[in-house]
Amino acid sequence: MKILYATSEAVPFCKTGGLADVAGSLPAALAAEGAEVAVVLPLYRRVRERFGSQLTFLCYDYVNLGWRHVYCGLFSLEKDGVTWYFLDNEQYFDRPDLYGYMDDGERFGFFSRAVVRMLDHMAFWPDVINCNDWQTALVPIYLKDDGVREDRFRSIRTTLTVHNIEYQGRFNPYVLGDLFGLDAGWVEDGTLLMDGDLNLLKGAILCADAVNAVSPTYANELKMAYFAHRMESVMRQCEYKLYGVLNGIDMERYDPAKDPSIAANFSAEDMSGKDADKAHLQRLAGLREEPHVPIVAIVSRLVSHKGLDLICEVLHDMMKLPLQLVVLGKGDKKYEEFFHWAAQQYPGRMSVRLDYNEELSMAIYAGADLFLMPSKSEPCGLSQMIAMRYGTVPIVRETGGLKDTVHPYEAWRDAGNGFTFANYASNDMLHVIREAVYLYKDYPDAFGRLRKRAMECDFSWARSAGEYLRIYAGVTGQVWPAPEAAPAEEAPAAEAASPEAAPATPAEAAEEPRPFEEPAPAAPPAPKAVPAEKAVKKAPARRAAKKTVSPEKAAPAEKAPAVTAETAPAAEPGKRGPKAKGAPKAAGKKAAGETKKKGTAAKK
Ligand code: GLC
Numbered sequence: 001m002k003i004l005y006a007t008s009e010a011v012p013f014c015k016t017g018g019l020a021d022v023a024g025s026l027p028a029a030l031a032a033e034g035a036e037v038a039v040v041l042p043l044y045r046r047v048r049e050r051f052g053s054q055l056t057f058l059c060y061d062y063v064n065l066g067w068r069h070v071y072c073g074l075f076s077l078e079k080d081g082v083t084w085y086f087l088d089n090e091q092y093f094d095r096p097d098l099y100g101y102m103d104d105g106e107r108f109g110f111f112s113r114a115v116v117r118m119l120d121h122m123a124f125w126p127d128v129i130n131c132n133d134w135q136t137a138l139v140p141i142y143l144k145d146d147g148v149r150e151d152r153f154r155s156i157r158t159t160l161t162v163h164n165i166e167y168q169g170r171f172n173p174y175v176l177g178d179l180f181g182l183d184a185g186w187v188e189d190g191t192l193l194m195d196g197d198l199n200l201l202k203g204a205i206l207c208a209d210a211v212n213a214v215s216p217t218y219a220n221e222l223k224m225a226y227f228a229h230r231m232e233s234v235m236r237q238c239e240y241k242l243y244g245v246l247n248g249i250d251m252e253r254y255d256p257a258k259d260p261s262i263a264a265n266f267s268a269e270d271m272s273g274k275d276a277d278k279a280h281l282q283r284l285a286g287l288r289e290e291p292h293v294p295i296v297a298i299v300s301r302l303v304s305h306k307g308l309d310l311i312c313e314v315l316h317d318m319m320k321l322p323l324q325l326v327v328l329g330k331g332d333k334k335y336e337e338f339f340h341w342a343a344q345q346y347p348g349r350m351s352v353r354l355d356y357n358e359e360l361s362m363a364i365y366a367g368a369d370l371f372l373m374p375s376k377s378e379p380c381g382l383s384q385m386i387a388m389r390y391g392t393v394p395i396v397r398e399t400g401g402l403k404d405t406v407h408p409y410e411a412w413r414d415a416g417n418g419f420t421f422a423n424y425a426s427n428d429m430l431h432v433i434r435e436a437v438y439l440y441k442d443y444p445d446a447f448g449r450l451r452k453r454a455m456e457c458d459f460s461w462a463r464s465a466g467e468y469l470r471i472y473a474g475v476t477g478q479v480w481p482a483p484e485a486a487p488a489e490e491a492p493a494a495e496a497a498s499p500e501a502a503p504a505t506p507a508e509a510a511e512e513p514r515p516f517e518e519p520a521p522a523a524p525p526a527p528k529a530v531p532a533e534k535a536v537k538k539a540p541a542r543r544a545a546k547k548t549v550s551p552e553k554a555a556p557a558e559k560a561p562a563v564t565a566e567t568a569p570a571a572e573p574g575k576r577g578p579k580a581k582g583a584p585k586a587a588g589k590k591a592a593g594e595t596k597k598k599g600t601a602a603k604k
Contacts, residue, residue: 001472001480003030004126005039006115008108008135009098013047013084016098018247018382019132019163022214025250026468029461031081033469034481036124042093042111043075043086051077055086059121063114066181072114074121083123087114105171109180112138116146116153128157128472134169137204138180141192144207145182157475160208162201164379165222165229166305169200195230205234209475212243212468214380215401219244227377227400243471246404247380248461249389254365256390256455261359262366266391268455271448274366274391281367284360285351287324294440295324296433297368297392299361299383302331302339302354307374307397312338313426319346321437326368327352328360365390370436374421374429378402384418388454393447394418395436397429405459409439409450417454 009015011024023039031037041047048055055075063072073088087093092107101107112131116139119125131139140158147153171179173187176198186192192203205211213219219242221227222235235242253259256274257267263280266273275291282289296318300306311318312335319325325346327339336354343352353360365371371387373396380401384394388405396402398420409416419436421428440447473480 001035001128001469001476001478002124002126003027003035003037003472004115004119004122004129005030005037005132006112006129006136006139007039007041007132008111010039010041010084013041013051014044014098017163018380021249021382022161022163022247023132025248025461026465027082028080029248029465030468032462033465035469035472037081038083038085038122038124038126040085040087040115040118040122042107043073043088044098045094045096047086048094060088061118061121063110063117064181065110065113066178070110070114072110072118074118085118085122087111087118089114105169105175106179108135108169109138112136113142113181115139116142119156125152126156127476127478128159130159130161130468130472131204131208132161133163134167134201134204137169137200139204140207140209141182141186141200141203145186157210157472158204158208159210159212159471159475160204162205162211162213162218162222162379165201165227165231168194168202168229168231170194170197171200173198194234202231202234205231205238208241210241210243210471211235211238212245212471214244215246215404216244217403218379218400221377221400243467245464245467245471246401247382248464249382249385249459251389251460254386254389256366259362259366261362262390263363264366266366268391268452271391271451277363277367278369279367281326281363282324284363285326285353286348287326287351288348290324292441293322293324294369294437295326295367296370296372296395296437297364297387298325298327298329298372299364300329300331300373302329302335304332305376305378307376307424307429308335310374310424310426310429311372314430315342317430318433319349321434322441323349323370323433323437325350326364328355328357328364330354330356365392368392369440370395370419370433372433373397373402374424375399375402376424381405385457385459388417388457389459391451391455393436393451393454395429395432396420397424398422405457409435411439411446414446414449415453416450417457418450 005023005027007019007023009017009020009023011020014020015024023041027037027039055077058074058076060071060073063070071089075086075088077084077086089110092110095101112135115129115136129139129143131137137160140160143153143156143158173193173196176182176184176187176192182192186203187198191206192198192200194202213222218227222242223232223239225232228235256262257265259265262277264273264276266277278291278295279289281287281295287295298311300308302308327343327350330336339352340354343350365387368387369392371384371392371394373381373384373394375381375397376399378397378400384396384402385405387394394402394406394417396406396418403420406418406420407416408420409418419432421432439450469480472478
């Protein structure tokens, strides 16, 4: 299976949010499962500055977009069994920030166009392109548009991952031809039209072969007006191809037993280091050094959907409890001002840092006792998982990925891995904070067991990678894992993962989040040959495959996704476009060709 992962950001190269964490981990996890994986992202200035010396220049070509004929350089780098491609155009990407420019539409229109046009120069012709959010939402559209004229584009299936439906890529329909080089029909037939706007995400949701949200609960929520930012009817229309796959975290990077960035290491078996981390955090944050007072932590962007209004409403009641509060984050002025003011009311008990600071955030995950995340909506959320890994017990509202990862404490049967509340109501939140604080103070043994359960949760990417591969198998009609790779006695496991049986149906995936079960082992796939004649650069060596396909997750055959081998046009990977143009030139010195900037500020 050949996967191209198209993203506008990825760790360690460039990051503004959770998408970068996902794009930095999932591709390697897919490769570890035996897939051939490449990632493509823009060559931003900060990537060139920090990683420029590690990049190999492969070739350049010109991309036609509307009336423009634009230079595009192709660079690559090999990492963890994955080929990373960077598309270069200095006019668009040699800027200090990733987003926030008036021509973001033109920039990411170019990027999406170039992803499709530069396929000819990449190491393999993908079976699937996985797009992410609005910045790469035009990829499925261009594939369909090009596919009308060029057969070979019809062999590629597309999946769209929705990390946050709030950001849709909305523009004035007037710019469709000029900026994106598309015929007016795309708007006139409604594919790209939403509430009078040109809406790129809507187009991708309609045109992709599968859509997945970053948690099963979020996949369900996207069908409801409260969460969907007006996209609920489109999501309901596409329910047949909608999945929810929970993100993972990098379990190696976030390991309290090995993490060099924290004051003292510890593990679920030996928690003694956590006390030292707590004392360290109290010193760092200017809190009183009280080992038996629980520290409640908030590490968050200070924006409304993170549920901060609830905290503002009951902060003074919270502070009547025997707790300390530490807040790290920046964002909207009104929250920054509130927290800044509140911290002054409770010296030694409340500490606020209006900043994004990786080092301090790790000190907080390691040193705090409780992690508060009362989000109004949360597609997946990564910080609650990181907090749990460091034995900081989460208190969350039951929404999106928070609901799928945190299970409420049940004293009567000593179960659960955190505290939860359902309604977006400050008193409900206060009630569970009180419950958590008094469990910590009055029942330290029970709290210790709860903390251990939180630390032992499996949030590894291997689980999610298996689910992604089952979706890819569903849309391509390929069998995954490849049956020829399965030793005879393990054949049933491979069978269970076939496209007819394996991919959980969209509905099931959304209704049955089972993030804590143990995946059953299945057979490793056979390594596949790289089509040498197409290789501009050698395909990455794949790591020894470790299968984690769970046969009991198999869905009945009649519920397989709509796009299968029968409906998919035959692949014609042999037909390729023109070869790379010209001889290598100085890395990225050439800017856009005959381009002209347009005022294209995205509405969202
Ligand atoms: C977005 C979501 C967040 C999710 C992340 C990665 O930033 O808001 O909940 O964890 O994407 O998918």
